[in-house]
Amino acid sequence: MQRKFGKLFVTALLASVTLAGCSPAPQKPSQSTPAAGGADAKKNDAGGGSKTDTSGGGANALAWDKTDDPSLKSQTLTALVVDNDGTITKMMKRFTEDTGIPLNVVAVDYNSLYTKITTAALSNSSDIDLVEMDTIWAGQFLSGNIVEDLTNVVPQDYQKQFTQSSLSSVMYGGKLAAMPYFSSTKHFYWNKDLLKKAGYDAPPKTWTEFREVSKKLTHDGVYASGWSWKQAEGLNCDFVGMVYSFGGQFFDQNKNFNANSPGAVKALQYMSDLINVDKTVDPASLQWTEDDVKNAFEAGKIAMMSNWEGMYPELNDPSKSKVVGKTDVGLLPGEGNVVSASVTGSEGISIMKTSKHKQAALAFLKWMSSAKFQKPNFTERGTYPVLQSLYNDADVKKADETNTIDKILAQFQYGQNRPNGPGYVEWADILSAKVFEAIAGHQAPQAALDEAQKKIEEAIKKAK
Structure with a gap:
């Protein structure tokens, strides 16, 4: 489901527009959206x-x-x-x-x-x-x-x-x-053999557990995870899912966009810590798309990944994969009262x-x-x-x-949208740029999102 987003600024279509709010991540699956x-x-x-x-x-x-x-x-x-x-x-x-x-x-x-x-x-x-x-x-x-x-x-x-x-x-x-x-939506995939060798019979259910498991999985040239964290829309997708996992959302009660909410900052700090502090994320993730992540997982170079549905049957094709019969798919981890959250596609x-x-x-x-x-x-x-x-x-x-x-x-019931208000096609680049700055270690998460908030507010005003 890798997507590249076209750019055409249509000011005439954005007059007198305000952004609408998104619901917080559900704590249990729902059969229909409110x-x-x-x-x-x-x-x-x-x-x-x-x-x-x-x-x-x-x-x-x-x-x-x-x-x-x-x-x-x-x-x-x-x-x-x-x-x-x-x-x-x-x-x-x-x-x-x-x-x-x-x-x-x-x-x-x-x-x-x-x-x-x-x-x-x-x-x-x-x-x-x-x-x-x-x-x-x-x-x-x-x-x-x-x-x-x-x-x-x-x-x-x-x-x-x-x-x-x-x-x-x-x-x-x-x-x-x-x-x-x-x-x-995006889903959680893991290598059962690698987890078992590290002493785990089941995948992590929370991001706190994920971090601890990752430290034991990273060794001998194999990283615990890899991500599509190239500065592009794929990075926004992973960031959105993470924000809702940590109980955050992108709009306040007055329906104003909020890139630097506490939940968003916490999510970005977590992402930054995985790659910069724990060093359990393959550093090539900063150049990877979803296809690159899939290829690394198929090659057995990473133990866990977040990716779209449709990875099977290729994961079990011996002509393409070295992990045939060794993988499984399930819910992405949550945190606190949030069971799971994933970005929709x-x-x-x-x-x-x-x-x-x-x-x-x-x-x-x-x-x-x-x-x-x-x-x-x-x-x-x-x-x-x-x-x-x-x-x-x-x-x-x-x-x-x-x-x-x-x-x-099961994961479809925990899907969360990107903040799809008018003008998102234009200012999504601002969000991915500042998130990238943080995970690349060039800027603190709070400062990066504060700057993103300021620039996006200006972009929204111009779009009205």
């Missing part, structure tokens, strides 16, 4: 399908209970999604087979996606109806009036079917910016405000989020479903050859 209902969200009518017109009325009114209307078959949809090998396009074409509604899939690489979406919005183009939305764009897309607000369109009972990770990733300020597309599919086929687009979202798409997307492609019910499906269980799907699902 943001899904939101205090400002209106309840659906008794019929179960809201007929809220979020687009101004007329033919573009969005009605959940009219997605089977035969007239929709006369409309051709265009969806802009990331597809590097053609498999997503083939999967999505089944929508036409099932519904009779024509669908044109425009495949792009991830690094082009953000620019193409915002360019289409600024030009008021109606050529694109549906777009893939990364979680960090939710605030900007809603506040910038780029995509439809689906909060009162998709019934609350339907929203409750999704995993915590996938639903929270498409929410901003209690509003639904997209329909969940797939589930993703889930994404969604949104309806463009400029679409002329919004009702047909809603029909696609309904289909895409159902088992008709979600089930084969896992059994054929290995992409983790957004529907919690599918994790008990017999075909899905059979396709899970490594028997890890239940462990993967």
Whole structure:
């Protein structure tokens, strides 16, 4: 799930915007995010399908209970999604087979996606109806009036079917910016053999335990852990998960961004101590991406790692891995009352405000989020479903050859978003730069985050 983030400053879309708060890390898994209902969200009518017109009325009114209307078959949809090998396009074409509604899939690489979406919005183009939305764009897309607000369109009972990770990733300020597309978080992987040789039958459950275990695991050229701590978005991902693990959050009670909260400083101090004081982190981590971390783990050079789902079956492929049958996956450690916390990587599919086929687009979202798409997307492609019910499906269980799907699902319930308010795409670089300064030993964690706070506040003001 390594992601590189495109950069396009869209000042016109950020006017009069304030950042919304994130919930603290859950102390036990939840089946739905509190943001899904939101205090400002209106309840659906008794019929179960809201007929809220979020687009101004007329033919573009969005009605959940009219997605089977035969007239929709006369409309051709265009969806802009990331597809590097053609498999997503083939999967999505089944929508036409099932519904009779024509669908044109425009495949792009991830690094082009953000620019193409915002360019289409600024030009008021109606050529694109549906777009893939990364979680960090939710605030900007809603506040910038780029995509439809689906909060009162998709019934609350339907929203409750999704995993915590996938639903929270498409929410901003209690509003639904997209329909969940797939589930993703970072997970905890460990080498069972190395832990056993160090005297441990189970992985650490807290970061305090992790630090002590790491000291015994680091010897003879093997480091306890390796991380994607290159100055890039991957570093922000690890930092976010760590902040919530230590009970921190990125917004205060007034919904103001807070990079230097006590929890954030404690988390960064911990990260710095691991690499600079304990020296149990492979120093190459300061240049590593998630793929580099995976390669080191496969080679047996590190004993533990945090990485996205999808590491299997490669970890058990003897042509690529030296740790076949020696590894396991589970919850990332927590601290204190926090059982676990991990950054989300889930994404969604949104309806463009400029679409002329919004009702047909809603029909696609309904289909895409159902088992008709979600089930084969896992059994054929290995992409983790957004529907919690599918994790008990017999075909899905059979396709899970490594028997890890239940462990993967468990982490999804502890997913936490990056602070995805408007402008994050721009000031994320500030955050990663200052976090890097601290873990590289160039600046004290408190001073680094104080400086990050000041610079990010200035960036937010300019974006308004």
